[in-house]
Amino acid sequence: MxxxxxxxxxxxxxxxxxxxxxxxxxxxxxLMVVFESxxxxxxxxxxxxxxxxxxxxxxxxxxxxxxxGIVMEFEFGTNWATYSRYVGxxxxxxxxxxxxxxxxxxxxxxxxxxFGWNRVKPWVHLVSTIGVFLGSMFSxxxxxxANSWQQTPAGYHxxxxxxxxxxxxxxxxAMVFNPSSVERISHVWLGAFLAGTFLILSVHAYYILKxxxxxxxxxxxxxxxxxxxxxxxxxxxxxxxxxxxxAENQPAKLxxxxxxxxxxxxxxxxxxxxxxxxxxxxxGLAIPGGLSFMLxxxxxxxxxxxxxxxxxxRPSQLNAVFQFYHIMIAIGMFLIAITLMGSYLLFKKxxxxxxxxxxxFVFTALLPQIxxxxxxxxxxMGRQPWVVYGLLRTDExxxxxxxxxxxxxxxxxxxxxxxxxxxxxxxxLNKKIKHGPYEEAADDDGNDDRPLTKEISEVVTG
Amino acid sequence: xxxxxxxxxxxxxxxxxxxxxSGYAILDGFDFGAGAWHLFFRKxxxxxIALNAVxxxxxxxxxxxxxxxxxxxxxxxxxxxxxxxxxxxxxxLFLIFIIFRAIAIEFRGKEKMLWWRKLxxxxxxxSSIMLAFLLGVVLGNxxxxxxxxxxxxxxxxxxxxxxxxxxxxxxxTTLALFMAHGAIYLLLKTEGxxxxxxxxxxxxxxxxxxxxxxxxxxxxxxxxxxxSDDFKSxxxxxAVPVLTFMAIANVPRxxxxxxxxxxxxxxxxxxxxxxxxxxxxxxxxxLFSTVDPKYSLDVYEAASSERSLGIMLLFVAIGxxxxxxxxxxxYRTFRGKVKLDDHSY
Numbered sequence: 001m002x003x004x005x006x007x008x009x010x011x012x013x014x015x016x017x018x019x020x021x022x023x024x025x026x027x028x029x030x031l032m033v034v035f036e037s038x039x040x041x042x043x044x045x046x047x048x049x050x051x052x053x054x055x056x057x058x059x060x061x062x063x064x065x066x067x068x069g070i071v072m073e074f075e076f077g078t079n080w081a082t083y084s085r086y087v088g089x090x091x092x093x094x095x096x097x098x099x100x101x102x103x104x105x106x107x108x109x110x111x112x113x114x115f116g117w118n119r120v121k122p123w124v125h126l127v128s129t130i131g132v133f134l135g136s137m138f139s140x141x142x143x144x145x146a147n148s149w150q151q152t153p154a155g156y157h158x159x160x161x162x163x164x165x166x167x168x169x170x171x172x173x174a175m176v177f178n179p180s181s182v183e184r185i186s187h188v189w190l191g192a193f194l195a196g197t198f199l200i201l202s203v204h205a206y207y208i209l210k211x212x213x214x215x216x217x218x219x220x221x222x223x224x225x226x227x228x229x230x231x232x233x234x235x236x237x238x239x240x241x242x243x244x245x246x247a248e249n250q251p252a253k254l255x256x257x258x259x260x261x262x263x264x265x266x267x268x269x270x271x272x273x274x275x276x277x278x279x280x281x282x283x284g285l286a287i288p289g290g291l292s293f294m295l296x297x298x299x300x301x302x303x304x305x306x307x308x309x310x311x312x313x314r315p316s317q318l319n320a321v322f323q324f325y326h327i328m329i330a331i332g333m334f335l336i337a338i339t340l341m342g343s344y345l346l347f348k349k350x351x352x353x354x355x356x357x358x359x360x361f362v363f364t365a366l367l368p369q370i371x372x373x374x375x376x377x378x379x380x381m382g383r384q385p386w387v388v389y390g391l392l393r394t395d396e397x398x399x400x401x402x403x404x405x406x407x408x409x410x411x412x413x414x415x416x417x418x419x420x421x422x423x424x425x426x427x428x429l430n431k432k433i434k435h436g437p438y439e440e441a442a443d444d445d446g447n448d449d450r451p452l453t454k455e456i457s458e459v460v461t462g
Numbered sequence: 463x464x465x466x467x468x469x470x471x472x473x474x475x476x477x478x479x480x481x482x483x484s485g486y487a488i489l490d491g492f493d494f495g496a497g498a499w500h501l502f503f504r505k506x507x508x509x510x511i512a513l514n515a516v517x518x519x520x521x522x523x524x525x526x527x528x529x530x531x532x533x534x535x536x537x538x539x540x541x542x543x544x545x546x547x548x549x550x551x552x553x554x555l556f557l558i559f560i561i562f563r564a565i566a567i568e569f570r571g572k573e574k575m576l577w578w579r580k581l582x583x584x585x586x587x588x589s590s591i592m593l594a595f596l597l598g599v600v601l602g603n604x605x606x607x608x609x610x611x612x613x614x615x616x617x618x619x620x621x622x623x624x625x626x627x628x629x630x631x632x633x634x635t636t637l638a639l640f641m642a643h644g645a646i647y648l649l650l651k652t653e654g655x656x657x658x659x660x661x662x663x664x665x666x667x668x669x670x671x672x673x674x675x676x677x678x679x680x681x682x683x684x685x686x687x688x689x690s691d692d693f694k695s696x697x698x699x700x701a702v703p704v705l706t707f708m709a710i711a712n713v714p715r716x717x718x719x720x721x722x723x724x725x726x727x728x729x730x731x732x733x734x735x736x737x738x739x740x741x742x743x744x745x746x747x748x749l750f751s752t753v754d755p756k757y758s759l760d761v762y763e764a765a766s767s768e769r770s771l772g773i774m775l776l777f778v779a780i781g782x783x784x785x786x787x788x789x790x791x792x793y794r795t796f797r798g799k800v801k802l803d804d805h806s807y
Contacts, residue, residue, distance in 0.1 A: 070528055070531075070560060071557050074553055076535065081614075084539050090770070093777075095532040109792070115806075166539075402547055420565060431572065
């Protein structure tokens with residue numbers, strides 16, 4: 001296999017794995033802040049217990065996020081040296097801001113968040129929780145700014161030629177607020193909120209169904225459902241804004257996402273379909289002129305299609321890009337439907353009687369994860385053949401000095417160690433969920449010294 | 463060229479990175495050092511206490527790596543790209559071990575079986591040792607020079623070229639340095655039998671460090687002449703190695719007096735001064751080319767534009783005190799001896 005392909009596989013594998021965790025941390029972090037604030041305000045122990053319980057799970061996702069994140073930073077240099085030289089001047093300041101303003105804040109307060117429950121005053125602890133949460137939100141800002149710059153470069157000029165060429169920053173704020181960053185940051189944040197809230201919904205739905213920690217789980221479920229409903233609705237707006245931005249700034253990518261070939265013609269909106277790249281056909285169910293309508297509120301407006309671009313400036317994996325994008329949208333719609341239905345039933349006070357719906361919530365935890373993954377795959381594969389849109393091609397960006405054997409070696413090691421890491425994650429998550437929200441676990445010899453709160457006596461007696 | 467206090471931006475950024483790397487080496491240094499000693503502790507409780515001495519802080523310490531790496535990428539992208547792609551294998555191994563170490567720390571306490579804990583103890587200790595060693599290996603390669611040719615392309619051949627004798631020697635020295643440093647950290651965090659054992663281990667660690675450091679120094683003077691050029695042309699700089707030796711000598715002296723707090727300070731100072739020594743040896747170069755000196759990268763060739771550096775220096779001026787502030791806050795919260803509780807590993 002050639003170096004470029006291996007480098008791309010390794011990057012895709014390590015970033016996809018990494019991206020399981022930060023969204024969970026951000027989403028769970030939001031609810032930790034909510035639970036802990038409620039505890040400080042109401043002094044009700046239940047919220048304290050919920051905050052502590054989800055902090056433990058947060059610790060797990062955060063830890064894995066950190067170690068797999070270091071890999072991402074290093075890989076820019078190891079596998080994408082030409083790219084790093086090219087973008088370092090621009091990309092670097094975003095990464096430096098991430099490190100100094102976001103990541104240090106996050107990790108600095110993490111120690112207090114995790115180990116400081118008994119060592120600092122409750123409000124100091126809440127400040128630490130908020131610090132960690134804000135840090136993770138800021139991290140997302142800077143990373144997405146850097147990525148958005150690759151999609152829609154702004155605030156730079158090119159210096160030098162050939163292998164010596166590089167982008168230099170001319171206007172920092174134009175770089176930060178490049179044409180796609182605001183809507184993409186919102187889109188990513190909301191995706192993260194959905195990933196976190198749906199995990200929380202899943203776990204508490206499971207407890208309710210199993211008759212464990214029922215009262216506390218109902219409280220948690222209600223609060224989290226409200227957040228999830230708002231996030232899934234807001235995601236519709238943010239997602240639409242993102243797509244509009246792609247249409248404006250990256251027409252070739254939009255054409256690939258939607259499977260639109262004709263140079264300038266009204267475009268259909270496919271609900272699902274299959275793209276045949278050779279025949280330039282999409283087979284599936286479409287709203288005629290739908291895409292034109294979405295972009296311009298007019299079914300007739302022509303949309304630039306793939307054929308308007310030279311062959312070597314179009315994404316090559318058209319069907320994959322199309323499918324990933326449509327899976328993401330389908331999941332988004334499903335999340336809106338299920339949260340609205342849940343909220344309606346909650347309002348009618350019937351939610352916890354619907355066992356089937358709670359079961360749906362148990363398994364839905366996977367869907368925002370899948371949507372986050374496929375969404376990024378669509379965004380990054382749709383940008384091809386460019387690594388920096390219109391400026392630097394992917395096949396010119398990898399490290400010339402690294403051989404295929406070296407990458408194969410590291411790729412195999414990563415697969416091995418990430419498999420172990422994933423097993424660890426699932427094992428620990430399962431263990432923490434089984435253990436439940438209460439601090440004191442059942443002793444090994446079976447003595448349960450938990451206080452007999454109402455919900456436990458419910459379980460014990462019936 | 464723009465200057466602040468008479469120092470140009472690339473040189474400022476060189477100093478910032480030096481500061482970040484010092485911070486990282488001091489913090490993750492005791493962390494790796496403590497891990498390297500781990501198998502010397504025999505009892506389960508001792509191992510647990512030793513692990514929990516770094517428990518609340520190891521994650522935060524690695525932040526310095528992320529920031530240091532980011533700062534290198536941002537300020538000297540050409541150096542970053544060239545070094546990381548040239549030293550592909552050691553960096554990849556470093557990543558694998560840093561993940562593996564995190565796995566070991568997390569996994570260890572989750573089951574009560576003795577074999578389970580022993581298995582993860584071994585993984586934890588070996589990865590700590592390898593991480594310290596690999597950091598030293600990369601440093602050794604940087605000091606010695608790398609086969610960079612035209613267009614910043616690495617021309618070295620072979621999978622294991624990074625493992626040359628000098629790099630192995632700097633790797634061992636780094637390991638020894640971190641082990642001594644880690645032993646002092648653990649002395650601050652433990653009591654009783656484990657404490658007594660550590661006083662004994664620290665002596666061994668110091669001897670290990672002195673011997674390997676002496677060999678590395680001799681090697682450097684004899685075989686890597688380009689590193690002492692700066693000293694020949696500017697004798698004032700000779701103060702740096704003198705101060706370094708004095709800091710090193712202070713560590714066993716204070717340890718004998720049982721003043722471990724101050725010993726830890728001097729051990730940290732030693733690490734900083736050793737990096738200052740490295741900086742002086744390198745500056746204004748960042749990477750020596752062993753192919754032809756004309757391909758060497760100095761801070762000006764490797765740096766980002768003045769505008770970019772100016773923005774980032776502003777970030778550091780604002781963010782730096784903040785980072786120091788909450789690092790201090792965290793260490794103050796967890797000061798004193800390790801007490802195991804429900805939240806421990």
